[in-house]
Amino acid sequence: MTKFMLLGLFDNVTTTATVVGEVRDLGIKDSEMEIMSNIPYASNIFGRKTPRQWFLPFALGGMAVGVLIAFFMSYITPRLYPIEVGGQGLTPVPPSAIMYFEFMALFTMLGAFVGFLLQNRFPILVRQMYDERITEGYIGVQVLAPSEAVMEQVVKVFENHHAAVVKREDAAGFPNQGMRHLLFWGGLGAAGLVAVLVPLLLTYDVVRLPWINTMKDTVVVKAQEGPRRAAPPDAVPIQGPVLIAGQPATERLPDTPESRERGAALFSINCAMCHGPAGNGEGVVGLKHFPETPPLDGERAAALSDDAIFLVITNGKNRMPSLAENLSPGDTWDIVNYVRSLGGAPAEAGQ
């Protein structure tokens, strides 16, 4: 015998309650009726029993999962990978309490939500009897009529109470969705679990991959250990340049008239007060030094290489302060070029 699914819409509560009573009188069980509304009406308003629900197992189950995770976090992991911190045990009580609280709270909420989804069989993946006017405030009464005769009687009840809409369809058009939602959430949950567990298997060393993940396994060169590696061409020593035989201190500027001109200007600012405007060691300050400031046009200066002069300017020597903060390497080379022009040996760059 074909069963029929009926839906009637009513615009107020009292009528709906009356209809529910009259349909029940036709021999239809409460479980074959369904009431839909856009407001959470309590069931006793329609003279029906409150629907049954089971949230305790879900909430408690979630809580148990939270306890296990917190235990794992605060007891197992510190023993697998102990970290000694002064004055604290591996599993001190106050931080453990925080872990238990947070994970229990999180998984109680997740458990309750899963309970909500599963008990309502969400998401509904099959066709359902519904009318869009329910979200406009109408109250829908869905009835599963076991036969055509009963269906006619129910329709009569609906019409007597001025139902706004009456729908009737073959109940075969509304299949039970069975386990489909379980498959949906099961698949999603399994995928999520895999996504969480696979990295954990790796990090807890359950699965060991031969990758270099510790600093102790990387290549190290100890202090004073040879061979000394060449510095990249543009490297600048941070503690000031050091003269290395046969190597330029930094890349030098070519000795050009422009460079000497700049050098002359910088010389008058930075050097002339001691070495003298002419570089002969008779500066205003230099004359008061003991031992006296060396002249820059004599043999002593001529004996120095350009790089050595560069380093003296940069690092200072004896009473001469370092000028590294005042002069850039380029400025220093300009001064070297200028000093060379004062006398002594010709610049090395020309050779």
Next chain:
Amino acid sequence: MLESRADSSPFWQPHDPEDEHLAEQVEHGREEHLLLDPLPPAENNAIVLESMNQTGKAFWMAVLGLGGLTLAFLATWIVQIFSGIGVTGLNRSVMWGPYIANLIYFIGIGHAGTFISAALRLLRMDFKRPIARAAELITLFGLAVAALFPIIHVGRIWKLFYMMPIPNQRELWPNFRSALFWDMTAITTYIIGSTLFMYLALLPDLAMARDHSTGWRRKIYRTLALGWRGTEGEWHKMESTSNILSYVIIPVMFSVHTGVSWNLAMSIQPGWHSTVFGPFFVAGALFSGVAAVILVMIVIRKTMRFGYFLREEHFNAMGLFLLIMSFTWIYFYFAEWITNWYGNLPMEKAIQRMLTGDLAPLFYLMLFANIVVPVGTLWSRRVRTSLPAMFVICVFIQIGMYIERVVIVSGFLSRNELPFNWVNYTPHLPEVLITIGTFGFLALMYLLATRVVPIIPLWEVYEGQAMQATRRIGRAILPTRTESH
């Protein structure tokens, strides 16, 4: 004589008494109270759905402006990643600057959402009905933006996996004895819990949107509504789930900002090492959060034409809530300071330079914004129900609470036990741009969400309207509460 609206006619049909005197009172009640002024749900649905479809010139201008701020934030962040955290003004002593202050601030404004929807729900406060969703959205986006800041703050973003709570040979994680890990666990729990809580209450409204929209929206809503029809079983289970989530999420909410405060208080930095920091931060979070909710209420009321839903009574109630939170904050701040002052420890005295030193302007602005402004004005119902006044007050409170966080983080760090470590902190351009940019980012996400998410929890409003009743006593008609539980 009890007259329930939902009794024998649709709840939205008026029962106007014939007596002129009584009819006047009924009319007055409708003007005052949302729950006494039901419209047909079809009309209310249309108001909310139209407001979501409203994408006029002003909307796109706002998207453009906020998008520009978001781009500025992203560009600055990229520059900071390439050149290192040194481009900011952070230095050796002040290694926690505005980024951490922003983290605290954004988590803070997220607190009001849960408090309003969970605590006021359990207390059955009717005024929260049209507000709850707007507040919950602030929670979600506030937390999302806050979660960005540890990432921005670490500088070397490619080392981000150090934050993951997985054991490894570096033996850094999961050290559950670290306050940072407590905080991270609490924030994660809170984000997941408040998302579930919001989604649960959203289901009936998603079903409403599914039923009355077309095109791509209908497809999205149909998927998200999970097949909700509003059967007795569904409603009943939603009620139970909401109860469970409410009971659990309220302590979690307290734990989140306590966790944030413990990041500071578990160190021995003078000014931070204080037992009062947990509740003090929670009070501050609720204070700035309630102010943020009021700001959002004002903006959505003005721009989305929600004058019907968000009425004077709601601003009045929220203003009172704000006043109470202001008192609470004042109490905690005073309690923290008087302990320092009385203890008179040399290193803790250094922080008292706020009273006269270089931080004094910020400090007094904060006191003005957090104490003088709310306490001086919110006692008046006229102020509480005036939107421009509330807007100004809430902006002041945001500024005050932001300063409070910056002063606590950077101000206290700049004076520690060793005087050779004393430095002052001045923000550089990157922090300023990233901070302003993230405010824009938050506003942009909120703006876009208001076009997709039904921002008024309609079913809660309908429930309130259907269950609301009036009672006639003598010559007066008075509202009464009805509960169907």
